[in-house]
Each structure stands twice: as C-alpha cells, then as structure tokens.
Amino acid sequence: MGQVNERAVAEHYGNDHLRTRIFEAISQAGLDLLNLEPVDLAPIDEFHMGGRAATAEIISSMGLSLNDRVLDIGCGLGGLVRYLAGEIGCRATGLDLTPEYVALSREFTALTALSDKADFVLGSALALPFEDEAFSAAVTFHAGMNIADKATKYREAFRILRPGGKLVIYDVLKGPEPGLRFPVPWADTPDTSHLADADEMRRMLASADFTILVEQDRTPLVLKHHRARVAEMSAGTPPPSLGLHLLQGSTAKAKSENMIAMAEAGQIQLGLFVARKS
Numbered sequence: 001m002g003q004v005n006e007r008a009v010a011e012h013y014g015n016d017h018l019r020t021r022i023f024e025a026i027s028q029a030g031l032d033l034l035n036l037e038p039v040d041l042a043p044i045d046e047f048h049m050g051g052r053a054a055t056a057e058i059i060s061s062m063g064l065s066l067n068d069r070v071l072d073i074g075c076g077l078g079g080l081v082r083y084l085a086g087e088i089g090c091r092a093t094g095l096d097l098t099p100e101y102v103a104l105s106r107e108f109t110a111l112t113a114l115s116d117k118a119d120f121v122l123g124s125a126l127a128l129p130f131e132d133e134a135f136s137a138a139v140t141f142h143a144g145m146n147i148a149d150k151a152t153k154y155r156e157a158f159r160i161l162r163p164g165g166k167l168v169i170y171d172v173l174k175g176p177e178p179g180l181r182f183p184v185p186w187a188d189t190p191d192t193s194h195l196a197d198a199d200e201m202r203r204m205l206a207s208a209d210f211t212i213l214v215e216q217d218r219t220p221l222v223l224k225h226h227r228a229r230v231a232e233m234s235a236g237t238p239p240p241s242l243g244l245h246l247l248q249g250s251t252a253k254a255k256s257e258n259m260i261a262m263a264e265a266g267q268i269q270l271g272l273f274v275a276r277k278s
C-alpha cells in the first residue's frame, strides 16, 4: 500500500513532459540560462502557499547559520534548498520521491551555481537514506498531505536530527468540519490525500519525542493565495509564462476554487509547527 501510494503521488507530480514545458516557459519569460539567479525560479519552485516570501519568513525565524546542515523532506523542485544554500549559505539537502522533480532540482541548482552547497536525493520520507543525527535542522513544506503514515515520517525526521535540532512543518491540515473537495493541488482524488488535524499532529510529534515550540494557524493565507490565483486565471489574459499553473495542469483553477471553498467552510486549515528534538 505504501509503495503503491508513493508511485501514485510521483505520477501526480511528475506529469506531462514537465521538463520540456518548464524550459519553454523559462525561455518565454526571457530568462538567460547562463545567468540564472535562484530568485528567477521562485514563480515555479516554491510550491507552497505564500511562495518565496513564506520561505524567507519561516527560514529567518529558525536562526540558521553557515554551519548548519539542513534537510528538506519533500523538496519538490528545490526552491527552499537553493534558498538555504544561497541566502543562508549553509549546506542543504533536498529529498523527494518524484524522479522528475529531483532531476529538475539538480539541473536548476547547477544552473544557479549552487551545487557545491546543495544536493538532492530521490527517496521516501518514510525511509530516509541518511545516518542518525546527520542534520542540524529539517523542514518539510506541503508534503505531509500526501503521506498517510506521518507518524513514521516524524520518527524518521527525529532520527536524522542532532539533539536540539529543529523540525519545521508547514502543511495543510484537516479542519474542524468534515468533508473535502477534489481536485486539490496535492491530489486529484482522495486516494493520495491524507490530512491530519492539529490534534493528531500534536500527538504524532509528541510520540516521536519532539517538543513543540511553536504552533500557528495560517489559514487566512489559503484565502489570500488562492483568491489571487483565481483572479489571475479569470482575468482573461494569459498567465505569466513561468508559474504554478505549469505544475497544476488544466485543473489549476478548480484546485484553487476548492481550496477557497474548503478554507471558508472550515474543512481545511494551514498549519505551521516548529518542534525540537530534546
């Protein structure tokens, strides 16, 4: 079941000649591949609500320095990993189970001259291919929604962290009201969607032995982010060439409309947790 689910998740994300479409869009956006800056890719490589601004805000609150070694679990196209390597200057590793994303992450990292500080590994959050205590911090943004066995994910995160290391989780959660609508950005059907509510998150983190330092409800950002996307898609003018629509396909608008409806109805929340390995 676990592997079947992971294959289905990878098929959801690694769709449809992704590399060709992304490089065509980069060229249409007028970007020069020989002088690409990490920020140029932000319209596409920050696949979470709030984009690069959310990354900057959350990472700055972690107090990281050059000496840190950080793992991003479910790194997507690697925007957060390049942010860590480029802006903080620390060593960062991204892990993801979608082969197309890992390949693009490596290519983007080489094009932005960050390969000496950032690397990428194809693998599962449920069996991290790293030694115990290999990292001083870990982050995971908008990846838990595809993972049924989050208890194992957090135990694995605990194992690879050094004592005192922080884990930051930024995820869509189940809200107080029942029911979900599909498609959503992380799944076309309920088969690969696995949301936990805030209580379940607290219990899973505690049973992995984490201490929760911060818990925030960021649900208003769901409305802000997806209303802006729907307005852009309804405007009748073509979207900017480089954008999340390349990752979300022909149902991008329905996905954003469902996110708005579910946030308004209390069916989903957006949560941020900072936990520490004591």
Ligand SMILES: C[S@@+](CC[C@H](N)C(=O)[O-])C[C@H]1O[C@@H](n2cnc3c(N)ncnc32)[C@H](O)[C@@H]1O
Pocket (backbone or CB within 6 Å): 006, 009, 010, 013, 045, 046, 047, 048, 073, 074, 075, 076, 077, 078, 079, 095, 096, 097, 098, 101, 123, 124, 125, 126, 140, 141, 142, 143, 146, 147, 185, 186
């Ligand atoms: C919505 S994307 C977010 C990507 C990235 N964190 C970001 O914020 O731009 C979710 C990512 O989680 C990855 N993912 C889902 N389940 C995973 C698992 N069990 N192990 C590793 N990666 C996983 C997917 O392949 C996908 O790249």
